[in-house]
């Protein structure tokens with residue numbers, strides 16, 4: 001019983017001691033600096049994806065493809081939400097969300113690309129989504145049980161990227177069908 005009491009006191013002492021570290025307690029198992037570094041790469045990926053979809057939205061609008069433009073816009077907004085969720089977690093872990101445009105493309109897993117062909121835009125988006133799916137899956141496996149909160153966050157984003165990839169694949173078929181009709 002004394003041991004149990006001592007343990008509780010030790011836990012409380014450590015909790016108080018680490019209070020300035022916010023959500024991170026002494027029980028945090030992962031390599032925090034490494035997790036923050038990896039999350040900053042995810043943040044860069046989400047920013048690049050936001051910008052790419054934004055460019056595609058305005059370009060598709062310009063070529064009067066309103067339905068496709070709306071799909072791009074929705075994805076741009078969702079990528080931006082992902083960026084916010086990731087930045088929030090980085091700050092929670094005591095890190096600094098890296099929004100610097102310097103080196104952004106290098107930190108990002110996926111690429112920024114422009115095109116004036118609707119089909120090429122959709123194809124590039126599909127490639128970018130597949131890259132995100134591959135790297136985020138890898139991050140989920142790497143985190144394992146060492147940081148369940150970050151893992152859940154990445155899993156949530158991963159599920160959305162799978163939806164995005166599916167949307168782009170379907171859009172590609174729809175555009176293809178339109179081509180055959182002409």
Ligand SMILES: [Fe+2]
Pocket residue numbers: 046049078079082157160161
């Ligand atoms: Fe995303």
Ligand SMILES: [Fe+2]
Pocket residue numbers: 049075079129132160161164165
């Ligand atoms: Fe996505």
